[in-house]
Amino acid sequence: MKILRRYISFLLLIALSGTSCIKEVKVPLRFVPGRLVVEGIISTDPGPHSIRLSMSGDIGSGLQVPEENLVKDAQVLIRDDQGKVINLTHTGSGIYQTDSSVLGEVGRTYTADITLTDGKKYVSKPEKIAPIVPIDSFQIRFLPDFSPTYPSYLRTYIYTSDPPDQENYYKWEFYSYTRRRTLGVGCGFGCVMLEYCLQRISDNELQILADGPINGNDIVNQGIGNSYIFSYGSHFFDIAQASITREAYQYLQLYKEQSSRTGSVLDPLPASIRGNIVSADNPEEFALGFFSARSIIHKKVIVIPHGITQYLLDISADAFFLKKSIPCYDAYPNTLYYDPPPADQVPPPPAWNNADTVRVYWNYP
Amino acid sequence: MFNTSHLLGFYTSVSPDAVQDATLYKGGMPSEYGGRISSLLNMRIKSGFSEKIKFATGISPVSVRLMANGPIIKDKLVFTAGVRVAYPNFILNQFPGTFGNSRAFFYDGIGKLEYQFNAKNRIGITGYTSYDKFKFDTETEYEWRTDLVSLNYSSDLSEKLSLKVNANYSRYGSHINSLLTKYESKLVSTIEQRQAKATFQYKVNNKQRWEAGVDYIHYTISPGTRNPSSDSSNILPFSVEKEQGRELAAFINAEFDFTDKISLQAGLRYTNYNYLGEKKVYSYEEGGPLTRETITDSTVYGKNDNIQQYGGFEPRITLKIGITETFSFKASYNRGQQFLQLITNTTAISPVDFWKLSDSHLKSQYGDQFAAGLFKNFNAGKYEVSLEGYYKKAKNLLQYKDGANLLLNPYIETALLNSQSKGYGVEFSLIKNTGVVTGQLNYTYSRTKVQVLTAFANEKVNDGNYYPADTDRPHNFSITSRFRLGKGWSFNANFVYVSGRPATYPDGTYSYNGTIITDYSKRNMDRLPANHRLDIGLSYVTKRSPDQKRYSMWNISVYNVYGYDNAYSIYFIRYHDRLQSYQLSVIDSAIPSITWNYYF
Numbered sequence: 018m019k020i021l022r023r024y025i026s027f028l029l030l031i032a033l034s035g036t037s038c039i040k041e042v043k044v045p046l047r048f049v050p051g052r053l054v055v056e057g058i059i060s061t062d063p064g065p066h067s068i069r070l071s072m073s074g075d076i077g078s079g080l081q082v083p084e085e086n087l088v089k090d091a092q093v094l095i096r097d098d099q100g101k102v103i104n105l106t107h108t109g110s111g112i113y114q115t116d117s118s119v120l121g122e123v124g125r126t127y128t129a130d131i132t133l134t135d136g137k138k139y140v141s142k143p144e145k146i147a148p149i150v151p152i153d154s155f156q157i158r159f160l161p162d163f164s165p166t167y168p169s170y171l172r173t174y175i176y177t178s179d180p181p182d183q184e185n186y187y188k189w190e191f192y193s194y195t196r197r198r199t200l201g202v203g204c205g206f207g208c209v210m211l212e213y214c215l216q217r218i219s220d221n222e223l224q225i226l227a228d229g230p231i232n233g234n235d236i237v238n239q240g241i242g243n244s245y246i247f248s249y250g251s252h253f254f255d256i257a258q259a260s261i262t263r264e265a266y267q268y269l270q271l272y273k274e275q276s277s278r279t280g281s282v283l284d285p286l287p288a289s290i291r292g293n294i295v296s297a298d299n300p301e302e303f304a305l306g307f308f309s310a311r312s313i314i315h316k317k318v319i320v321i322p323h324g325i326t327q328y329l330l331d332i333s334a335d336a337f338f339l340k341k342s343i344p345c346y347d348a349y350p351n352t353l354y355y356d357p358p359p360a361d362q363v364p365p366p367p368a369w370n371n372a373d374t375v376r377v378y379w380n381y382p
Numbered sequence: 383m384f385n386t387s388h389l390l391g392f393y394t395s396v397s398p399d400a401v402q403d404a405t406l407y408k409g410g411m412p413s414e415y416g417g418r419i420s421s422l423l424n425m426r427i428k429s430g431f432s433e434k435i436k437f438a439t440g441i442s443p444v445s446v447r448l449m450a451n452g453p454i455i456k457d458k459l460v461f462t463a464g465v466r467v468a469y470p471n472f473i474l475n476q477f478p479g480t481f482g483n484s485r486a487f488f489y490d491g492i493g494k495l496e497y498q499f500n501a502k503n504r505i506g507i508t509g510y511t512s513y514d515k516f517k518f519d520t521e522t523e524y525e526w527r528t529d530l531v532s533l534n535y536s537s538d539l540s541e542k543l544s545l546k547v548n549a550n551y552s553r554y555g556s557h558i559n560s561l562l563t564k565y566e567s568k569l570v571s572t573i574e575q576r577q578a579k580a581t582f583q584y585k586v587n588n589k590q591r592w593e594a595g596v597d598y599i600h601y602t603i604s605p606g607t608r609n610p611s612s613d614s615s616n617i618l619p620f621s622v623e624k625e626q627g628r629e630l631a632a633f634i635n636a637e638f639d640f641t642d643k644i645s646l647q648a649g650l651r652y653t654n655y656n657y658l659g660e661k662k663v664y665s666y667e668e669g670g671p672l673t674r675e676t677i678t679d680s681t682v683y684g685k686n687d688n689i690q691q692y693g694g695f696e697p698r699i700t701l702k703i704g705i706t707e708t709f710s711f712k713a714s715y716n717r718g719q720q721f722l723q724l725i726t727n728t729t730a731i732s733p734v735d736f737w738k739l740s741d742s743h744l745k746s747q748y749g750d751q752f753a754a755g756l757f758k759n760f761n762a763g764k765y766e767v768s769l770e771g772y773y774k775k776a777k778n779l780l781q782y783k784d785g786a787n788l789l790l791n792p793y794i795e796t797a798l799l800n801s802q803s804k805g806y807g808v809e810f811s812l813i814k815n816t817g818v819v820t821g822q823l824n825y826t827y828s829r830t831k832v833q834v835l836t837a838f839a840n841e842k843v844n845d846g847n848y849y850p851a852d853t854d855r856p857h858n859f860s861i862t863s864r865f866r867l868g869k870g871w872s873f874n875a876n877f878v879y880v881s882g883r884p885a886t887y888p889d890g891t892y893s894y895n896g897t898i899i900t901d902y903s904k905r906n907m908d909r910l911p912a913n914h915r916l917d918i919g920l921s922y923v924t925k926r927s928p929d930q931k932r933y934s935m936w937n938i939s940v941y942n943v944y945g946y947d948n949a950y951s952i953y954f955i956r957y958h959d960r961l962q963s964y965q966l967s968v969i970d971s972a973i974p975s976i977t978w979n980y981y982f
Contacts, residue, residue: 042965044952049889049903056894073892073901076961082893184675221896227675263675271785276897278955287886287902287954288785291840301839301846305892305901 046076051086053139055294055306057129059095059121060259060313061146065114066121068093068105068129073305087111091133098126098143121146121310129294129308138297144310147260150185153177153235155256157320159379160243165336170243171320171377173256181233186266187226188311190257191242192219194366196250197349200342213363214345214352215253218245223273227266244320246379247337249327252320253369259313264293268307317372319365324378384554384573384737385526388488388514393468395512395528399438399449400464400492402426409753409772410700410714413633413649414581417599419718419749419776427494427508430460442977444468462494488514502538507531525557542585546595549578556735559611567610567617569789571736574602593635593649601627601722605736606790622792626658626686627739629721635698643704654693655721657741659683664793671838672743672796692746694719708759713752720747723780725788725798726852736788738780743795749776766813774805781834783841784905799841803851805830821863830854843905850884850906857881857912870923875916882910888954888961900956913948917941925981935979945971 057068070088093105093113105113121127129141154176161169171193179185194215201212224241244252261269274285292307322330331338339348346352353366365372387395407415407422415422428451435452449464467489490512498504514526532550539545555572581595607621635649661683667676683689700714726735740746755770779801782788786797807828814820831848834841843849859879866872887908890901919939926933942948947970954963 038947038970039964039966040947042949042952042963044887044908044963046887047889047904047908052890052892052901052903054892054894071893073890076888076891076900186675223895229675229677267673267675272894272899274785274787276899285785285787286782287888287900288783289901289903290785290899295839301842303840305899306894 048075053088053131053133053294053304053306055129055131055139055141055292055304055308057141057306057308058311059115059119059127059144059146059309060311061121061123061149062313062315064117064119066095066119067112067114068095068131068308069110069112070131071111082111088133091131093132094130096128096130097122121312123148123312125310127308127310131294139294139304140297141308142264142293142295144262144265144293144308146310146312147185147262148180148183149312149314150177150180150187150258150260151314152256152258152316155316155318156238157254157318157375157377159377168245168247168334168337169379170245171252171379172243173241173254175236175239175241175256175258177236177239177258179228179231179233179236183228184263185228185232186261186263187228187236188259188261188265188269189224189239189241190255190259190313191222192217192255193242193244194218194253194353195244195246196248196252196363197337197339197345197352198248199339199345199348202342202344211344211346213248213250214349214354215363215366216247216349217351217353223269225261225266225269225273227263246330247334249322249325249330249334250363251322251365253366253372254316254318254320255368256316256318257313259311261309261311265307265309265311268292317369319369319372319374321374321376322379323376330379383510383528383530383552385512385514385528385556388468388490388512393488395490396425396427396492396510397447397449397464397466397490399440399447400427400451400462402428408770409716409751410647410712411698411716411718412593412647413635413651413696413698414579414593414595414597416597416631416633416651416653416696416718417629417720419720419747419751427492428462430454430462430494430496431457431498432460436981438979438981440977440979442975444975445977458498460496460498463492465489465491486514486516488512504536506534508534521560521562523559523561525555525559527553527555527557529553544583546581546583547579551576560617564614564616566612566615567608569606569608570604571606572604573737576600589639591637593633595633597629597631597633597653599629601629601737601739603627603722603737603739605738605794608790620790622790622794623661625661625739625741627655627721628658629653629655645702647698647700649698651696651698652693653696653719653721655691655719655740655746656688657690657739658685659687659689660685661689663689663742664795666796671836671841672793674793674796677793690740690742692719692721692740694748696748710757711755712757713754715753716751718749718751720749723747725780725782725794738794738798740778741795744780744798745778745800747776747778749774751775764814764816766811766815768809768811770809770811772805772807774803776803776805779803779832781832781843784843784902799834799836799843801832801834803830803832804848805851818866819863820866821861823861824859826858827856828858829856844907849904850909852884852906854884854906855881870925871920872923873918873920875918877914877916879912879914882912882949884908885910885952887952887963891961898956900954900961910949910952915941915946915948916943918943932980932982934981937975937977937979939975939977941973941975942969943972947971 051072054071054073059066070091071082072086074086088111089107095103103115103119105115108114123146126143126145128143131139152175156174157171160172173191194217197214197216198212201209204210220243222242271290275290291303294304294308296302346354385395403426405424430451430453432452435450438449440447445468447466451462453460469487492510494506494508496506509531512528517523530552535547537545553574555570558569560567577599579597581593584592602624604624605622609619610617631651631653633651637647639645663681664677665679666672667678670676696717696719698716702710702712704710721740722737724735725738751772751774753772755768757768759766780798781801783797783799788797791797807826809826812823830851830853832851833848834843836842862876864872864874884906885908886902886905888900888902890903892899919937921935921937923935924933947967949965950968951966952963954961
């Protein structure tokens with residue numbers, strides 16, 4: 018009986034080791050010739066406005082577009098619906114820029130026109146700049162995080178009244194300057210300088226909204242971006258609300274879904290994201306990417322900490338303070354350099370000289 | 383029945399013990415059957431009309447089954463009942479470590495009760511229930527349920543005229559349970575069918591038979607309801623509105639045996655379909671693709687209001703010509719209509735599907751099939767050879783749009799596109815019926831292609847050309863064989879080879895908005911590796927004479943002898959700058975099994 022039981026257990030073990038498994042495999046991948054990728058925006062902001070051209074690569078391409086895939090010798094124009102032609106010149110790395118005096122106008126329709134060196138021509142579908150929708154108000158909240166990997170942050174929430182008589186599509190953008198710190202550089206007995214600097218941070222959250230479900234009502238509590246707290250000091254926010262076209266909204270929505278695929282069953286189906294740029298000879302042949310014309314309104318805000326002392330904050334943000342004796346502006350990317358002022362007085366960036374100030378209560382519970 | 387197998391095709395959905403016979407209609411569909419453009423597998427459950435109650439039972443380490451059929455009141459009230467349970471679950475939980483996570487479980491039960499009023503009238507009721515649970519990975523668990531009940535009444539009204547009445551109810555539900563912490567939820571989609579059918583059969587003489595009747599089917603579909611399944615879950619409840627539809631058909635069919643060599647079956651079916659409320663139906667801007675942003679209005683229809691109507695004639699004709707005693711030729715033409723379609727996402731790690739009725743945006747489907755074949759018997763039926771070919775076209779099939787969100791989408795018409803398909807194939811079959819060695823060899827070459835039809839360039843799939851459909855399998859080869867070794871021993875070996883399913887692989891990478899995007903510019907232009915496996919089995923039966931009442935049968939078998947890991951799906955995940963491809967296999971090694979069956 019014992020032998021029988023052992024034998025059956027052995028059989029079971031073999032039988033049940035054949036269960037489902039997931040393993041990494043190499044699959045034969047088709048080669049498809051590179052396609053033109055266009056990323057361009059013209060807006061009501063002061064120029065220059067840019068269009069970036071590159072070619073798509075095969076599956077193995079890394080995070081940076083390889084040099085050979087950047088398109089540096091194309092002829093790029095933007096035309097408006099009144100016959101005006103705006104020339105763009107290549108300024109490096111596949112980026113073509115207009116003159117800084119060029120400004121997009123609300124109500125005008127713009128089309129991008131690209132001719133490659135092999136004669137192939139691509140045009141965008143016309144994009145009309147929608148009227149500006151102002152930001153009613155905004156709120157900034159302090160969101161603590163206790164982990165050493167993620168800093169606490171300030172998050173901005175927008176409140177806007179959606180105009181009822183229009184079809185509106187929104188895109189919000191946000192970046193901020195936040196104070197960073199190092200041990201600084203010695204300047205004599207008991208003197209330290211270049212300890213602090215301002216770093217430009219942008220999470221690049223894609224926040225878009227169509228007014229269909231809410232038309233005419235208010236947009237409330239729309240979170241649009243985070244500014245991270247690495248040390249004690251004011252933050253300098255740029256809050257922007259853009260009005261985009263329906264086609265731009267649909268493109269960005271598809272882009273958002275496709276870039277969030279995780280391989281689970283609830284993913285959207287894989288797709289080529291079709292934009293608004295087609296071959297001039299064959300309007301059914303699409304280039305990748307999108308050319309967008311939009312109106313945009315910015316609000317610059319200085320956020321002053323309130324309800325917490327430098328001492329306390331420096332303890333909790335200790336993990337984000339680079340303990341090396343180098344100038345702050347060398348330690349971190351995208352920083353603003355200042356002539357050595359007194360260490361704890363970093364002046365606001367020039368664009369914030371007339372900005373509103375807001376006191377936000379930062380407190381750890 | 384809406385699900386046709388257990389454990390993703392590993393087991394049949396109905397226990398073979400309970401089946402009397404099964405007929406597969408590939409072409410030459412009689413006009414009494416409608417509602418689908420595909421083939422029909424008609425299974426008849428064993429009857430209890432016998433001398434005494436018979437039992438059959440089988441036990442293996444992972445499943446157990448029990449079947450009984452026979453008379454309650456001899457020749458008057460008879461029954462058939464069977465239950466089957468597979469519990470790799472329970473056994474796996476007894477083992478620590480890797481086997482601790484349960485992976486699969488199913489059961490099914492079937493019962494039939496028949497009452498013979500008198501020589502001319504009989505009534506029967508059949509019930510079937512089945513349940514499957516399967517876990518693909520640690521985060522997702524699937525459950526499938528079917529419940530069905532069917533009532534059959536037959537009456538010989540006169541020597542030549544008889545009446546058959548059938549009423550049935552069938553419900554199928556598929557559940558996806560998400561087990562991810564903080565996101566525990568249950569997503570359910572169901573389809574219910576209620577049918578009533580009456581058929582009159584009139585036998586004019588031995589050479590002529592007529593049939594006519596009516597067929598009514600009502601569908602209720604719940605495309606998706608999601609609810610949180612724990613108190614700490616962040617998931618909000620959401621559901622997509624149910625939909626209802628109804629088919630009403632009338633049919634007539636005649637069979638003529640002109641000579642003993644030539645026979646003809648001709649039939650006509652007319653089916654009328656209505657898409658019914660209650661439902662909120664959206665209207666969209668003209669002259670552009672249907673998108674969420676181009677909704678112009680919505681109309682709310684009341685219960686059972688007619689929202690959309692479709693209908694048409696379905697002619698059916700089959701001709702059989704006996705060229706010699708053993709050699710015959712058959713040709714057929716069918717038109718079928720279909721008013722609902724299964725929407726499948728086959729590009730995820732595992733399939734998700736739900737049914738969709740034809741409505742004011744999505745037209746009803748119809749298809750035409752031509753088939754012809756040659757059949758020959760050799761050596762008084764010892765060998766049968768056949769060669770058949772078919773050509774099939776279908777219109778108004780649904781395909782998904784690029785980037786579509788199929789699940790829980792209240793605007794599902796914005797995710798679907800109209801398409802047409804064409805298919806053709808040649809099937810060769812060789813059967814050996816008698817002798818020490820018996821078996822079958824089948825090879826089919828077939829293609830099924832689909833073409834998306836849209837006026838809008840940004841909706842086109844594969845540039846508007848025909849491309850392989852999800853069901854396209856160019857090669858399908860199988861051998862089944864049985865060796866009678868004498869003294870109750872027999873050995874069987876089966877081999878199958880099927881081309882892999884078409885797949886959509888990424889074919890490009892580009893940068894936009896500071897991130898890397900994976901491009902999938904073509905659909906279904908790649909293919910999963912072919913599926914093949916060898917199963918062998920040895921069986922020993924203790925039955926020594928035809929009237930021996932009690933006997934047992936031992937089976938030792940090995941499924942997937944050479945342990946090939948057949949790909950179930952291939953999917954891609956991007957990790958920063960690398961795109962990784964993964965294969966999911968359901969079975970990746972040989973599975974031995976031993977079963978003891980007892981008949982009494």
